[in-house]
Amino acid sequence: MKAPITPARPLSLTHRRDAMLMREPFRISGYLFEAMPAVTATLSDGEHSGRGEAAGVYYLDDDPAHMESEIERCREAIEAGIDRQRLRDLLPAGGARNALDCALWELESLSSGEPVWRLAGVGPPRPRLTTFTLPADDPAVVQQRLASLPTALAIKLKLAGDLAADTERVRLVRAARPHVWMGVDANQGYGGDDLDGLVAMLVDQNVALLEQPVRRGAEALLDGWRSPIPLAADESVQDLAEIDAQRARFQVINIKLDKCGGLTEALLMADHARRLGLKVMVGNMAGTTLAAAPAFVLAQLCDVVDLDGPWFLADDPLAASLYKDGEVMVPARLWGAG
Template sequence: MTIRLSAAIERFPIAGNFTIARGSKTEAVVVAVRLEQDGHIGRGECVPYARYGETPQSTLAAIEALVPAFAAGMSRLDLQQALPPGAARNALDCALWDLEAKRAGTSAAALAGMTPPQHIETAFTISLGSPDEMADAAARAAHLPLLKIKLGTPGDAERLGAVRAAAPDTRLVVDANEGWHPDDLPVLLDICAHCRVELVEQPLPAGADGALVEINHTVPICADESVHALAGLEALVGRYEAINVKLDKTGGLTEALAVAARAEALGLSIMVGCMVSTSLSMLPARLLASRARWIDLDGPLLLEQDRPDGLVYERGMIAGGASPLWGG
């Protein structure tokens, strides 16, 4: 049956700025999708990422190229073949989940055969900065249960020590965003272990992560840039203890669920992650929370303002329950 597809680039200012090893930004640029069928509306959102060769304009063009296919009744199964994993497919896939749930008078969680937790503990991200800047940010967030510390440039040992001193009782995970060198990794991992870091995310460039086989993992290591979708998942075994599942990488909830199941079968733990984006991106990812050991769905907390009817955050917890924004 005919589905009317429309999409647009939207911008959401970030509260302050967001800095990682690859640079800083002051706004989240997303592509929002709207699908209409028989009076029902399904919505989705994605974040094009330059690291993966995506731009907002190219993503919007890839989505709009499928207007005729959706007018002819494209299904989620059809979509998996029409586009590769990535941002464009994510927005469309999530919008189809939302549309299907609304047409069926149920929730996306029910369609997936899942019951999301009523309360979800999420990490809160501390941007890369000087040791003093990061310590100040960590002190302000020390009441939260889990902080994600952005590292990946010279001086990381001092940064991490300053953060741990400022938030002595808070659980920590570290994300180096491919910024460390194999020769420095054993020492940096030992420092992480000393600072009681639970997980180190993507310490080495994706093309250099073969070195992870040769070192002692004093802290569990999580793949992010090294894993996108189902293809290549088996190659991570022996290099990583965990993977970061992001819907913008998997190309939507459909493949993300398959990635999580396959990762579990391979003995890999799961982190559910996100780009800096609104609750329209977080709500589909929230369905993976029950399968994840670490949850990093703090995107809306980094914005000056979220979408209406967004998720409710309180002291590092995401409240459960239905939302009219996505998924029912």
């Protein structure tokens, strides 16, 4: 990753809020989403404009109102001219910093004429296999959503924290798609007493990954327990500073730009996780193609890619063009200097 360049002139900052309605309601453990509202920040130097979209972190109350408040709190420092490293010092991890960090990446790319992937040092973008996510809903709903997916070679099924009901859903999906790669996401829904029964069922159904089985703050439940399939940390690892505390409990780190505060932090996380011998996953909090574009840069470094967010939105006109034969491809020209 190249050192960030401080803008040569003052910046103008604008931001807007978007409703981000979903095609259909989407259920996970403890939540039902009908929309994933987002904030888009734009930074202009008078010649070029960079954009960044963020949905925040719903379970930390990092919603659009909070993101906009954080952006406004730092307006003077940002408009005076700021680089990505100074932004990391100015704002904590979260949606506000993500939107601004991504806007700075695009602004630097356009100003320099270099694509973001080259500035990030990840190599030319190539299509990546992506998971498509199914909700923790009634079996009939899961069946209907499964039928409506595009060609999917990898599926992530949300769990609800009820072993009997989750078993029925997992078996349903595996029977319908016997050959796809399959992972599950518990979204903090399980306690320690159910873990052995859960993973025994997952192994029986050839499930390759278990994401966030226990709640954030209760990770000690995993101490001394060895899962026969890899565990991925999502809610348990928000940013770079939290990786070391969870390194012995998880084998995969799910990096989301909204959690960690942007592509700059995400690249640092991926590098650090690799050095620790951990695998790396990129995820999303829904979001349009604009949110997927910086995450797709990170995806070039990842073992598991979960960038299906645009597919599930009702009004992203570019979404359908990103997905083909189970893969996602976000052309560099859609964000930054292509």
